[in-house]
Amino acid sequence: MNRILAMAGKEFLHILRDRRSLAVALLMPLTMVLLYGAVIDMELRDLRVGVLDLDGGDRSRELLRAMTSSGFIVEAERLDGREAIEAGFRQGRLQAALVVPRGYGEDLARGGARVQVLVDGADASTAATVANYLQAVVALVNRDLLREAGLAAPFDVRTRVWFNPELVSARFVVPGLVALVLMMICALLTSIAITREKEAGTLEQILTTPVTPAQVIVGKVLPYVALGALDCAMVLLAGKWVFGVPMAGSWWLLAAYCLLFIVIALSLGLLISARSPSLRVAMMAALMVTMLPTMILSGFVFPIASMPGPLQVVCRLLPATHFLVVLRGIMLKGQAWFPVQTAALVVMAAVLLTLAIRSFRLRLE
Amino acid sequence: MNAADGMSGAAIRVEGLRKSYGGRAAVRGLDLAVAPGRICGLIGPDGAGKTTTMRIVCGLLRPDAGVARVLGRDSAREPRAVRERLGYMPQRFSLYPDLTVAENLRFFADLFGVPASERVRREAELMEFSRLGPFRQRRAGQLSGGMKQKLALSCTLIHTPEVLVLDEPTTGVDPVSRREFWRILRELAGRGLALLVSTPYMDEAGLCDEVVLMHEGRAIARGTPDEVAATFPRRLLEVRGAGLPAALTILTTSPLPGVKVHRYGDRLHVVHDDAAQADEVARLLANAGVELHPVAPGIEDAFVELMAAPAGGEATP
Numbered sequence: 001m002n003r004i005l006a007m008a009g010k011e012f013l014h015i016l017r018d019r020r021s022l023a024v025a026l027l028m029p030l031t032m033v034l035l036y037g038a039v040i041d042m043e044l045r046d047l048r049v050g051v052l053d054l055d056g057g058d059r060s061r062e063l064l065r066a067m068t069s070s071g072f073i074v075e076a077e078r079l080d081g082r083e084a085i086e087a088g089f090r091q092g093r094l095q096a097a098l099v100v101p102r103g104y105g106e107d108l109a110r111g112g113a114r115v116q117v118l119v120d121g122a123d124a125s126t127a128a129t130v131a132n133y134l135q136a137v138v139a140l141v142n143r144d145l146l147r148e149a150g151l152a153a154p155f156d157v158r159t160r161v162w163f164n165p166e167l168v169s170a171r172f173v174v175p176g177l178v179a180l181v182l183m184m185i186c187a188l189l190t191s192i193a194i195t196r197e198k199e200a201g202t203l204e205q206i207l208t209t210p211v212t213p214a215q216v217i218v219g220k221v222l223p224y225v226a227l228g229a230l231d232c233a234m235v236l237l238a239g240k241w242v243f244g245v246p247m248a249g250s251w252w253l254l255a256a257y258c259l260l261f262i263v264i265a266l267s268l269g270l271l272i273s274a275r276s277p278s279l280r281v282a283m284m285a286a287l288m289v290t291m292l293p294t295m296i297l298s299g300f301v302f303p304i305a306s307m308p309g310p311l312q313v314v315c316r317l318l319p320a321t322h323f324l325v326v327l328r329g330i331m332l333k334g335q336a337w338f339p340v341q342t343a344a345l346v347v348m349a350a351v352l353l354t355l356a357i358r359s360f361r362l363r364l365e
Numbered sequence: 366m367n368a369a370d371g372m373s374g375a376a377i378r379v380e381g382l383r384k385s386y387g388g389r390a391a392v393r394g395l396d397l398a399v400a401p402g403r404i405c406g407l408i409g410p411d412g413a414g415k416t417t418t419m420r421i422v423c424g425l426l427r428p429d430a431g432v433a434r435v436l437g438r439d440s441a442r443e444p445r446a447v448r449e450r451l452g453y454m455p456q457r458f459s460l461y462p463d464l465t466v467a468e469n470l471r472f473f474a475d476l477f478g479v480p481a482s483e484r485v486r487r488e489a490e491l492m493e494f495s496r497l498g499p500f501r502q503r504r505a506g507q508l509s510g511g512m513k514q515k516l517a518l519s520c521t522l523i524h525t526p527e528v529l530v531l532d533e534p535t536t537g538v539d540p541v542s543r544r545e546f547w548r549i550l551r552e553l554a555g556r557g558l559a560l561l562v563s564t565p566y567m568d569e570a571g572l573c574d575e576v577v578l579m580h581e582g583r584a585i586a587r588g589t590p591d592e593v594a595a596t597f598p599r600r601l602l603e604v605r606g607a608g609l610p611a612a613l614t615i616l617t618t619s620p621l622p623g624v625k626v627h628r629y630g631d632r633l634h635v636v637h638d639d640a641a642q643a644d645e646v647a648r649l650l651a652n653a654g655v656e657l658h659p660v661a662p663g664i665e666d667a668f669v670e671l672m673a674a675p676a677g678g679e680a681t682p
Binding site for chain 2: 002003005006007009010013014017018200201202204205206207208209210211212
């Protein structure tokens with residue numbers, strides 16, 4: 001025990017003395033929360049739509065008013081001909097255009113009016129959103145017109161979003177950041193710390209003392225567990241205070257799953273350091289094996305359901321994927337029962353830890 | 366267990382040691398014994414098997430065959446028991462540059478399980494001994510080469526070992542610090558420690574009580590430095606002076622039968638067998654601007670001669 005504490009104390013000094021890494025370890029998670037929370041906003045506002053009103057009557061003005069009153073769309077320009085639409089798209093001034101044909105008012109009175117929506121498809125996700133907004137506007141105007149005529153629409157769809165009613169992206173992103181930060185601190189920093197010691201020859205020096213390999217590993221890893229937990233708390237609290245990310249479930253349960261995930265991340269870090277011949281290889285491996293998949297394939301930002309089949313299988317093999325389901329469940333829904341995810345995480349932790357210990361023993365003897 | 370060892374009187378005993386890495390033999394059958402209070406030097410070029418031998422003695426490597434015992438215990442079977450009574454200093458400076466002198470010492474004291482009260486006493490003693498006292502709060506990375514080596518030595522002495530294994534402790538250290546380091550080693554031997562020290566420097570070989578010359582994993586000679594030097598069977602002329610390069614050119618372009626020339630820094634050693642050859646050399650170099658003296662052979666001469674001899678035999682005086 002004393003030897004473990006000696007290792008941990010020494011490692012702690014390394015962390016404190018290395019100001020730059022310490023700053024990265026403490027500031028990066030906070031920066032990520034603030035950036036991701038603010039930047040990955042899933043909704044688009046102030047979309048620039050050009051209007052070509054060839055009708056110019058009261059009815060068309062009503063339609064345009066309905067469009068801009070939503071708050072999502074601004075009438076960027078009043079166009080004077082079809083050529084102006086293409087010019088607007090090419091110069092990037094417009095994201096979409098609405099064409100109200102001549103005789104729209106009369107057609108409307110007869111029933112059977114048409115408007116045209118043109119969308120700049122160069123930015124596919126924005127294009128889809130603009131088209132959706134404009135269709136929604138037209139649907140709303142339709143409903144009002146029917147009501148005016150004393151008719152009711154045959155049916156009406158009302159959507160209600162649970163657990164994240166305003167679809168605030170921070171609520172969605174913060175749990176993902178917890179996974180990312182834990183991977184970074186526990187896997188990346190640990191593998192770097194151990195590989196550095198191997199490279200410097202200090203590991204050889206340590207091993208000539210009566211300390212056991214297990215004591216070396218546990219002592220070395222402990223400060224990073226603490227650092228990971230601290231960062232984790234920082235991300236969660238920043239999410240709560242700055243973006244109002246809720247905590248519907250139990251903090252204790254959350255902490256328990258975080259700990260399980262930390263074990264997985266640490267085992268990965270150990271495995272990487274045991275197999276890497278040099279510091280540079282260890283860093284690259286840690287980035288490739290832990291950070292990238294966690295960012296891209298875990299459902300952190302990109303939905304897994306929209307990925308091609310084989311890639312979905314890969315996603316299911318990632319610890320972060322299951323961890324994220326659990327985190328979002330606890331934080332947003334107050335869920336407490338995750339049989340599939342728990343089984344997956346426990347199995348992964350057991351396998352990785354066994355592999356890590358085995359490969360480390362081999363290297364030391 | 367210690368009784369048997371007490372009879373033989375050796376603190377380190379290596380018998381029939383063999384070790385190879387993936388088919389390449391590093392040590393091929395080595396015997397070695399170091400008694401308490403003695404400094405044994407492992408001398409040899411890089412790749413002679415010195416480091417491998419030392420790592421096996423410390424229990425860091427398992428031998429393929431043979432056994433290494435420290436104070437009667439098998440290093441391969443009881444590495445932890447051995448390490449409690451042994452201090453090992455690897456070839457590279459392996460302390461933490463970002464920790465201070467005191468923190469490095471403290472860390473190793475904790476790893477060796479030195480009790481707090483004893484640690485304080487021991488630390489003060491080592492600081493005094495190594496004259497590192499004024500630098501206690503300095504980061505190890507900011508020490509000079511000589512001070513780093515003394516700190517590394519202090520860390521290996523913190524648990525009061527009875528056996529010290531030092532792998533090229535003075536490589537890359539300035540001559541003054543080297544001399545001081547050897548003064549410390551001599552003092553440790555005086556206190557009854559058994560020291561196994563490797564060095565590529567032949568002048569340091571002369572400071573050992575006994576030397577083992579290693580070449581390609583074998584001992585090619587052993588004994589006291591004088592005994593080893595005495596195995597040199599031929600005569601020597603030392604050549605010094607401003608005209609050294611010219612002299613070297615003359616001797617290599619018109620080689621005399623049976624005469625060999627070795628360059629050692631600022632002098633040449635001309636190996637020959639009789640007075641006639643010496644006269645011939647003197648005649649050739651008459652106008653080269655150098656002085657010639659007959660000298661007694663040193664370990665280095667013996668070593669160079671032995672390395673050139675067909676491998677396999679061991680010269681034991």
